[in-house]
Amino acid sequence: MTKRRVLTVAFLAGLLVLVAGAWVESVVIAALQATGHELEWVSDLIAAAAVTGLTYLWLNLRETRTRVLDLERASIALGEQLRLAAEIQRTLLPDVPASTPGYLWAARMIPAHEIGGDFYDFVARDDGAVVVILGDVSGKGIPAALLQSSLKTLFRVHAAATAAPDAIAKGMSEGLREQTGGLPYASAILARLDPAPPRLTFVNAGHPAGIVLRGTQVHRLMDGGPPLGLLPNVAYASGCMDLQRGDLGVFVTDGVTEALPEGATLVGALEGLDTVASARPSEVCEYLLRVAGQSPGPAGAGRWADDRTALTFRVA
Numbered sequence: 001m002t003k004r005r006v007l008t009v010a011f012l013a014g015l016l017v018l019v020a021g022a023w024v025e026s027v028v029i030a031a032l033q034a035t036g037h038e039l040e041w042v043s044d045l046i047a048a049a050a051v052t053g054l055t056y057l058w059l060n061l062r063e064t065r066t067r068v069l070d071l072e073r074a075s076i077a078l079g080e081q082l083r084l085a086a087e088i089q090r091t092l093l094p095d096v097p098a099s100t101p102g103y104l105w106a107a108r109m110i111p112a113h114e115i116g117g118d119f120y121d122f123v124a125r126d127d128g129a130v131v132v133i134l135g136d137v138s139g140k141g142i143p144a145a146l147l148q149s150s151l152k153t154l155f156r157v158h159a160a161a162t163a164a165p166d167a168i169a170k171g172m173s174e175g176l177r178e179q180t181g182g183l184p185y186a187s188a189i190l191a192r193l194d195p196a197p198p199r200l201t202f203v204n205a206g207h208p209a210g211i212v213l214r215g216t217q218v219h220r221l222m223d224g225g226p227p228l229g230l231l232p233n234v235a236y237a238s239g240c241m242d243l244q245r246g247d248l249g250v251f252v253t254d255g256v257t258e259a260l261p262e263g264a265t266l267v268g269a270l271e272g273l274d275t276v277a278s279a280r281p282s283e284v285c286e287y288l289l290r291v292a293g294q295s296p297g298p299a300g301a302g303r304w305a306d307d308r309t310a311l312t313f314r315v316a
Helices: 001-032 037-092 141-161 165-180 265-270 281-294
Strands: 101-109 118-124 132-139 186-195 198-205 210-214 217-221 239-244 248-252 306-316
Touching: 001 165, 101 118, 101 281, 118 306, 132 165, 132 306, 141 165, 141 186, 165 186, 165 198, 186 248, 198 210, 198 217, 198 265, 210 265, 248 265, 248 281, 265 281, 281 306
Parallel strands: none
Antiparallel strands: 101 306, 118 132, 132 186, 186 198, 198 239, 210 217, 210 248, 248 306
8 A cells, every 4th residue: 555545545535533522522412412511521522432442442452463463473383384295295205217127107196275185105025016005095184194194004014024015004004093993094005016026015995996008908906905994803815916027006095086087097098098008107196196186076076186196017
């Protein structure tokens, strides 16, 4: 607001107060039929009331401005904390190996907000096998982010003890349920990939089905059990398949599958990538996340607001 405009507003406000005061004074005098000395105290009373009212309004305005400033400072502090939390979360994501014996890799996560509940991790074993997990904690935001950190720790602990995906899933599920009592929980797909001969062993714990593409053939990875931590005393069933050179594996979270237009499938979405048969894993990841980010969402629900994560591999 310019200085001239401020002066104009102040002048008009003063004029309004003067007119209003004169009108109130005339009404009071007429009602009391005051004369002489009575007129003096009526004027004094109205002036005192005006000063009291203006003082109250001024103090109330100061208090309101102070509260607004406090809220702004709190919002800035919270935003900075979320920014730092998001930065820490990104640094905690493992480096995706460009390659391991027999495989090429890629993974990428785009959180819906500053921080998210999707996660992935890799454990390379001395025998050349790689144990990998892609997970999605129920819920969003800070609670989901806190729990995914705990899940990554559980994964590392159990993957160090065994390379069997069913045993890892069972240990993680029991550990998570002990912490949360079943809510929240997490869906996940766990896999062990052996290099020679190339072979995939996996467990799907309530997660969108991963797929392996071999030319025009599609293998859906469904075997497993319920989400991690949801139910007590759960046993998981492993699925296995032999792999061939050129096979493409694709794991995604529901932030990708549910963002697709109604009726669309993950396989159908990949048909839009003309070079899918020869594309690098990183190209497949970028393509899927771009398609999910541009989608209007299911049944016209609007832009899908969920973490989007894709993890891909190709048999080299």
